[in-house]
Amino acid sequence: MRHCRLWTAEGAPVAELEALSFRLRFGAVAVSAEGVGGVETQPEFRRQGHMGRLLRQALTGMATRVDVAFVSDGIEGVYERFGFVGAVAEGHLVVPVRNVEQATGVEPGTAVPGIRDGSPADLPAIVHLYNTAHAQRPWTHARPPDWNRLVPRTTWKPGSRTLVLQRGSATVGYAVLEGRAFGDPLGTTTVDELVAENATATGRLLAAVARLCWQRRLSAFTVREPADSLTGRVARQMGCTYQQGFPPSGGMMAAVLNRSSLVRTLEPELRRRAASRQPDTDHGESLDALRRGELIPDDKALIRLLLGYWSVEDASAQGTPIPDRYQDLCTAWFPGGGSPSLPTPYAHRLDRY
Numbered sequence: 001m002r003h004c005r006l007w008t009a010e011g012a013p014v015a016e017l018e019a020l021s022f023r024l025r026f027g028a029v030a031v032s033a034e035g036v037g038g039v040e041t042q043p044e045f046r047r048q049g050h051m052g053r054l055l056r057q058a059l060t061g062m063a064t065r066v067d068v069a070f071v072s073d074g075i076e077g078v079y080e081r082f083g084f085v086g087a088v089a090e091g092h093l094v095v096p097v098r099n100v101e102q103a104t105g106v107e108p109g110t111a112v113p114g115i116r117d118g119s120p121a122d123l124p125a126i127v128h129l130y131n132t133a134h135a136q137r138p139w140t141h142a143r144p145p146d147w148n149r150l151v152p153r154t155t156w157k158p159g160s161r162t163l164v165l166q167r168g169s170a171t172v173g174y175a176v177l178e179g180r181a182f183g184d185p186l187g188t189t190t191v192d193e194l195v196a197e198n199a200t201a202t203g204r205l206l207a208a209v210a211r212l213c214w215q216r217r218l219s220a221f222t223v224r225e226p227a228d229s230l231t232g233r234v235a236r237q238m239g240c241t242y243q244q245g246f247p248p249s250g251g252m253m254a255a256v257l258n259r260s261s262l263v264r265t266l267e268p269e270l271r272r273r274a275a276s277r278q279p280d281t282d283h284g285e286s287l288d289a290l291r292r293g294e295l296i297p298d299d300k301a302l303i304r305l306l307l308g309y310w311s312v313e314d315a316s317a318q319g320t321p322i323p324d325r326y327q328d329l330c331t332a333w334f335p336g337g338g339s340p341s342l343p344t345p346y347a348h349r350l351d352r353y
Helices: 050-063 097-104 120-134 199-215 230-238 259-265 267-274 284-292 299-307 312-317 324-333
Strands: 002-007 013-026 029-041 068-074 090-096 115-117 161-167 170-177 190-196 220-223 241-245 251-256
Touching: 002 050, 013 050, 029 050, 029 259, 090 097, 090 199, 090 230, 097 199, 097 230, 115 199, 120 161, 120 170, 120 190, 161 199, 170 199, 190 199, 190 230, 199 220, 199 230, 251 299, 259 267, 259 284, 259 299, 267 284, 267 324, 284 324, 299 312, 312 324
Parallel strands: 029 068, 190 220
Antiparallel strands: 002 013, 013 029, 068 251, 090 220, 090 241, 115 161, 161 170, 170 190
């Protein structure tokens, strides 16, 4: 983490932000990136342009180290001026308890075999399951072996509760529930993550969450997993609602800092996508055109296409035309998230900064 600060001539603090280093997925390739966070201006210096000056200086420094920058939770109407654009839609599943009971055959309120509360000792298995399920998903961080972003529980602050599904000595699935602060009403149950190795295990975890809802007299629960994940597919078969929001401004945003270098780094990923349509064709000239900006000159459109937030059809509808000679190739390069060659871009809450 780097701290970027502005000071007065007398040494008084004016504004500051944090630049966080990490690696982020664009499908099968992870790239070095930096994220903007902790943005703050002292009250007496606000509305004087200091943050804009600081952010420009910070992005100039980032461009010497990485090719792409991110904002985890951008303020509406601010970051667009610095080249950022919304690149991930917020989505979640709403699962009726009754549907889970009918699909799994588990009687209301009945304990699900193999389910227990998790502990820190389960984290290595949780990390392995998560990376296996999501490591090639755009915007996703592959978790290191020592990962622990679970929220600690205190009296007045809700923490994470983990359910683990055990089969023999192996952990085959887990669910991380968002905790409730002391005194909160029992109005909702939210699952931050639910990952399992197969559909049967996924169904059992959903049944365990449904049991908690039955005890709280709730008719449905929320699961923060993408619709094209295994959890999403199992829930859709049971019957659920997928709610997705596309903010016009703010939210999870990205910006290209060095176009040519970024495209060069992602060339193996683009060739992987193109292989599904044109497996025996070398696309060197087309990649050169993409690097130089002759093809898709708008960097904001490019970052959305690379991450899968947009497909070629989306870009064309938003005023980014694709020349006829590149149509087939760009359709393979930029199929949009949720396709066989490119999962939906998604940012799990426990990995956001």
